[in-house]
Structures are given as C-alpha cells and as structure tokens.
Amino acid sequence: MEDFVASKNIKIPQTLDDLIAGLYEAFSSDRVNVDYVHTLMSLYKSNPTEWKKFAKFDPHRYTRNLADGGNGKFNLIVLCWGEGQGSSIHSHADAHCFMKVLDGQLKESLYDWPEEEGQHMHKKAENIYKKNGVAYINDSLGLHRIENPSHSDTAVSLHLYCPAFDMCQCFDERTGHKHNSRVTFYSKYGERTPFCKFTDAVNDVMGGYTYDGHVPENN
Numbered sequence: 001m002e003d004f005v006a007s008k009n010i011k012i013p014q015t016l017d018d019l020i021a022g023l024y025e026a027f028s029s030d031r032v033n034v035d036y037v038h039t040l041m042s043l044y045k046s047n048p049t050e051w052k053k054f055a056k057f058d059p060h061r062y063t064r065n066l067a068d069g070g071n072g073k074f075n076l077i078v079l080c081w082g083e084g085q086g087s088s089i090h091s092h093a094d095a096h097c098f099m100k101v102l103d104g105q106l107k108e109s110l111y112d113w114p115e116e117e118g119q120h121m122h123k124k125a126e127n128i129y130k131k132n133g134v135a136y137i138n139d140s141l142g143l144h145r146i147e148n149p150s151h152s153d154t155a156v157s158l159h160l161y162c163p164a165f166d167m168c169q170c171f172d173e174r175t176g177h178k179h180n181s182r183v184t185f186y187s188k189y190g191e192r193t194p195f196c197k198f199t200d201a202v203n204d205v206m207g208g209y210t211y212d213g214h215v216p217e218n219n
C-alpha cells in the first residue's frame, strides 16, 4: 500500500473531515478508481469523537445513519451493529460499496448469485474485518451478508456507496428467493429520522436478524 500511496501522492487523512474532503476530490471526476478510494479509506484511523454523533443504535436491529450526502455521485453512511446483529443477504444496485470498520469487528459472508430458486444459496467465502479494515463489493463479485459476530461488543462501520441507491434486493439463503427492498435511514446528519408509521411497522415485523435497513416494496 505504501508504494501505491506514494505513486498516487495520496494525502493521508488525519480526521474524518479530511477523509470526506479527500472523497469529494476522488469523486470529482466521472471515473471511480476503486484502489484509490479503498486506500484513502484504509488510511483514515478511526477516531470515535469524530463519528459518534452519527452512531445511533437500536436494540432490535442494526441502523443506517446518513453522515454525508456526497456530491451526487456517492454517499456516506454510518452503520451501527448491536451485539449479534446482522443484515440479510443483499445486492448493491450496480453500485460500488466500500465498508470501513470504525469500531469492533464485522464478518462478511460472500455468496454466489442464485442460479435458480429453490436451492440453498452457495456461500463462497467468509471474511473478518477488524477496526480500520476496508471491504469492497459490487454486484459482479456476488452478494453478501454482514454481521457483528460478537455477543458482547457493538460494532460501527462507515459505508460509501457510488452511486447512492435507495432500492436493492434481499435474498432468502435457504431458497434463493429474492425481493426488492427500499433502503431507509435511521438518522440523517446526526438527527433521528422522523417517526414513520409504515417503515417502523415493517421493521418491527421483520425484526432483528433478518432486518437489513430495507423495507420490502409493495408490502
């Protein structure tokens, strides 16, 4: 990584604000350099005092908290994972997805796209990401599920999506059955999103493990 940093003349972000400024610069053109963004996010050393205003936990489900709306090409979201909480298996709407661990550890389970419905989905890899580690995925690499494997510690991650999206697909591991889901925010810019009867009702029904911050469409 040091050679790459030197060859690209990457300025090491000392703070979260530095990182965000660097990301705005990286996304000022229409081309996305995945290695560059990955490196930039890796170089930021997590400092809770800089991101805790976005980190809002819910006892029943993991939360998605909008930290920065970006420049129209990306957004930044802080995800808060209570002990043992996890997402469903999901796709990424043709977007690039970078995930940096800000606190705790996260487990990523990678799956192939299901070839036909009715068959158990094939898990092809498991990766553990520790604090400051960065993961990357897009739809051509497969699908994934993210979980906080700890039953005693919470976890927090910073996600960059390029472009931002509000719909994705969630999959049933046992059958490969998929449904479209709308992505929701628990808070925006540090403020709790106003109570929504519809989404909160659906979230209550989906509850805990299967909840992915996504609301089933047409339900």
Ligand SMILES: [Fe+2]
Pocket (backbone or CB within 6 Å): 090, 092, 097, 144, 146
């Ligand atoms: Fe994801």
